[in-house]
Amino acid sequence: MIAFLLKRATNAAFVMLAVALLAFVIFRFFGDPVEMMVNEQATQADRAELRERLGLNDGLITQYGRFVTHAVQGDFGISYRNQQDVMVLIKERFPATFELVLVATVISLVVGIPLGVITAVYRNSRLANALQLGSIVGVSLPSFVVGILLILGFSVTLGWLPGFGRGETVDIGWWSTGFLTPSGRAALILPSISLSTFQVTLVMRLVRAEMLETLRADYIKFARARGVPTARVQWRHALRNCLMPVITLTGMQIGNLIAFALVTETVFQWPGMGMLFIQAVTFVDIPVMAAYLMIVSFIFVALNTLVDITYAWVDPRLRDDTARTGGGNG
């Protein structure tokens, strides 16, 4: 297991180095950092001095090395626009995006998995057909349309839920959470539903397909032959064998959710990283963009690694230490 973890971690580290190279190239070569940072009255001497101070005269390898070293320490430089430490900006915005994505993921699993099982088990019923049809709509509606419709319905017409912002937040250390206040929780509802619509249908369709496959397996028939009640066979014996691809999908999709969040955050004026990135693009704020790239990639890579580890947890056959027959010292 330790060898497995080390291998995974090494792979992840290499991927991150490659991403860092990309971020570095963007940072270093898309426009001249010095030109972006100094004001128009700066003399040639001022510029040369800044260039020297930023280390832009050093060899490229040295500069890349420095970029990586700083990035590992969470130092992505100063935002051109706000003249603030980029990491401070990210730290302010990250909790908002994270909480949104977390709630959307939970919704997609809690709603998507049961719907998938139901559509598989009662596959010819009217309910299942209706759900299948609905899922096509869910997959094909763009998330900003869902967001706008939700705002129109629940906050403009009915006035039940807030349609923009995060509501009140509570700071726990540097983390600002919206979970602890009623307005924060209310503000989460519409954006997370909007963000999860696509995921719910994706999870549902995946679980349905997997369940149909698994329900034909011999061990399902044998479980029935042992007298295991039908519902238990479906929800325990069959479903558990379907979860592997769901884990993969969820792991991969959390990365996508963070990317999709960009749209949802814009629609709901959600003060998250997506909004920060959109603003950064508008102002060609290269350090913020580079940092966003690095952090989103890091989350992607970390999730993938986590997914691999979770496999081993769900499927005993993939655990290295149990492969030895009769091994009992786990």
Add this chain to the structure above:
Amino acid sequence: MSDIVLDVRNLRVEFPTRKGVLTAVDDISLQIRRGEILGMVGESGAGKSMTGMAILGLLEPPGRIAAGTIRLSGDRIDDLDDRAMQHIRGRRIGAIFQDPLTSLNPLFRVGDQLVETIRLHTDLDPSQARERAKTLMHEVGIPAVDERIDNYPHQFSGGMRQRIVIALALCAEPELIVADEPTTALDVSIQAQITALLKRLCRERGTAVMLVTHDMGVIAETADRVAVMYAGRLAEVGTVDNVVRRPKHPYTEGLMGSIPSLRHDVEELQMIPGSMPRLDAIPPGCAFNPRCAHAGPKCRREVPRIAAADAGAGTAACWRTLEGETA
């Protein structure tokens, strides 16, 4: 009546398809007594597994029991709904399937699968159930039970897994075990061990066994009586000795002639010309008549049947025997 565990009468299993209704099991009558092992033989598609599944109430829709009755120790079970059958399956009828590699759920420890089955059918608490699981594993010959109980199926060999499957079938001390090709997927060297184990455990407990197989060797070794199936119909029923040594039905005769181990003295293996008809193309009269050397006009006209009343005795569904004109 008292010691008849399984009493199947005129069972008919049908599969409605787009092309019409297929009759997978056609008018089968069988009886198995307490402690008796009935071997069911026949080619693939002869309806032997289907009969087993019908008894377990596990026919895949749209397959259904179209006629006949199934009684378990006198209680009718063919007309029960699925919920009621859940209390029969595993509790009064145990099942063993063909492939032990796929019969066990790969994601659950074998101990958990045993404990689950035991607790479903008995009043034992979790720790008592675990003790019973260990006893059963020990009985079916799993070594180092204390360690092995927490292993996953993939940590066992095929033969060991089939032992676990047998333990699962025995969890609630059922009256009947339906064993569907229990040794077919195993290595030849393991087959004998597993059949011997099954035979010993059922003899000790007085469990009736329906042993579905296409392996006459297994039948000869294990069963008390044999039912030979052909194209969904019963061809012959009788004691192992009679059926193997003195087959009455020409199909049974051909079947015995085609087994190398049973006829050492014969130089060349006999074989039955042609192949079993598909279910949608069963000829009129005796289903075997196109391949039969003795077929007469009546064989091509009327279906010979073993009367339900004779289900226990030794008879063949052949006009030659039914009309007493033995060749």
